[in-house]
Amino acid sequence: MVIRVSFLWVDGMALWPFVLVKEAVTDPCLINHERIHLRQQLELGLIIFYIWYFAEYLIRRIQYKNHYRAYRNISFEREAFAHDHNLRYRQQRRWFAFIHYLRAAKPY
Numbered sequence: 001m002v003i004r005v006s007f008l009w010v011d012g013m014a015l016w017p018f019v020l021v022k023e024a025v026t027d028p029c030l031i032n033h034e035r036i037h038l039r040q041q042l043e044l045g046l047i048i049f050y051i052w053y054f055a056e057y058l059i060r061r062i063q064y065k066n067h068y069r070a071y072r073n074i075s076f077e078r079e080a081f082a083h084d085h086n087l088r089y090r091q092q093r094r095w096f097a098f099i100h101y102l103r104a105a106k107p108y
Contacts, residue, residue: 002031016041033084040076040098049076075101 001018008022012030014037021030041049053076060070071077078101083089 002026014038014041016046028087029084032087032089033080035090036080036083036093037076039090039093040079043096052076075099 003018003020004022004024005020006022008020011022012026012034013020014034016038019031019034019038021034043049044052053074056074056076057070060073061067064070064073072081075098079098082101083093
């Protein structure tokens with residue numbers, strides 16, 4: 001379920017079981033990106049997902065010394081960005097596919 005939250009500080013956010021968006025009209029790729037995160041959250045459970053997400057962000061932040069590069073290199077984000085334009089990806093996605101993106105972070 002997609003819910004508009006006008007005061008959101010980002011364009012979109014996945015918070016199981018909702019996709020929160022800043023604008024009423026959104027790009028289908030943004031919705032798909034956030035729905036990929038919902039699948040990741042389902043696989044790990046919310047608490048483990050958010051602990052992992054934050055821990056990986058901190059590691060990447062130390063590694064890259066830059067917020068944007070750290071964010072883009074979180075394994076969950078790498079998977080979602082790699083497939084957000086493929087609207088069929090979630091139907092063909094394997095469980096725990098984000099693990100593949102832990103390896104060899106890209107220098108954005």
